[in-house]
Amino acid sequence: xxxxxxxxxxxxxxxxxLAGYIAQPSHDPRAGxxxxxxxxxxxxxxxxxxxxxxxLGYSGMVCDIYGKGLMSDLQEANRLARQLRADxxxxxxxxxxxxxxxxxxxxxxxxxxxxxxYCMGGEAVLEMARGGEDIALVVSFHGLLxxxxxxxxxxxxxxILVCHGQADPLVPPKQVRNFLEEMDISGANCHxxxxxxxxxxxxxxxxxxxxxxxxxxxxSADRQSKSAMLxxxxxxxx
Numbered sequence: 181x182x183x184x185x186x187x188x189x190x191x192x193x194x195x196x197x198l199a200g201y202i203a204q205p206s207h208d209p210r211a212g213x214x215x216x217x218x219x220x221x222x223x224x225x226x227x228x229x230x231x232x233x234x235x236l237g238y239s240g241m242v243c244d245i246y247g248k249g250l251m252s253d254l255q256e257a258n259r260l261a262r263q264l265r266a267d268x269x270x271x272x273x274x275x276x277x278x279x280x281x282x283x284x285x286x287x288x289x290x291x292x293x294x295x296x297x298y299c300m301g302g303e304a305v306l307e308m309a310r311g312g313e314d315i316a317l318v319v320s321f322h323g324l325l326x327x328x329x330x331x332x333x334x335x336x337x338x339x340i341l342v343c344h345g346q347a348d349p350l351v352p353p354k355q356v357r358n359f360l361e362e363m364d365i366s367g368a369n370c371h372x373x374x375x376x377x378x379x380x381x382x383x384x385x386x387x388x389x390x391x392x393x394x395x396x397x398x399x400s401a402d403r404q405s406k407s408a409m410l411x412x413x414x415x416x417x418x
Contacts, residue, residue: 184234189285193277196247200278202285203230204239211292211316211417212239212282216275216301218384219257221250225384226298236410239286243278245300261300268329272311275304279313292316292417294338296409297323298383302342309338309368316416317341319409321383325351325359331366340370341412343405345378349394373408375401 189200201222213233217226222242230240246264251257264271279293294317297305302323309318310331319341340363344351356374363370381387381395383402 184231186231187285191277191281193247193274196274198244198247198278199249200241200243200281200285201227201230202239202241202282203227203234204286205234205237207287208237209234209239209286209288210237211290211294211413212241212286212288214275214278214282214293214295214305215240215242216278216295216297216304217242217245218299218301218381219245219251219261220254221245221248221257223250225386238413239282239288241278241282241285243275243281245274245304268307268327271304272307275308276311276313279308279315294318294413294416297321299323299381303327306340306342309336309340310366311335312337317412319343319412321405322348322351322380325355327362330362331368333365334367336366336368339412339416340368341408342370342372343401343408344372344374345380345382345398345401346374346376347378348380350380371408371412373405375404 183206185206186203191198191200226242230242233240246260293315295305296319298321302320305318306320312335315338317339321343378398378401379396382398385397387395387397
């Protein structure tokens, strides 16, 4: 295995300065993987995930959401998230910009890209797919499934993997049903894995330290969802 190269950098969406972090093998990455963090923004755990992906042969880039890095004030993060989501096209453009940065900074000899996201990041990567981004795969971990701009027929180019906790109070059953109907109508190639009794934030061990009943770590769902993602990587990135 080649050595891992790590870089912190600044990139821009219009006049918004954003902080990026990329970890990748020193040569011949298998594919580029954009990592979209939770509503709190890029965290050390997301950076750790990028390094883990790099150890498996991928270029892993963690993007910024608001231009403020990791947010310690969740109320402020929620305010900024509402502001960003208020313009769905601009919201999608924020992450399209990150994909472009990954293309520029990764040492890929091929154009293969995927995007994975957690919580709000899961919502964001699904918006990429709905918007017709020319990438191979998106993976949503405990992401919100609703959208103001449903996918239109034959516009989704990416394959989709959704890993969802069945008891997630932020994503009620009706939202799941609407999402599956949207995927069916659009003709998207979508896999959905549902973990019974599992709530929001199941991939993050720190969920158990937060004062919210809606979030809780689940080791089995974390392990199984990670395995499902890697299996899809093997299928898509031959």
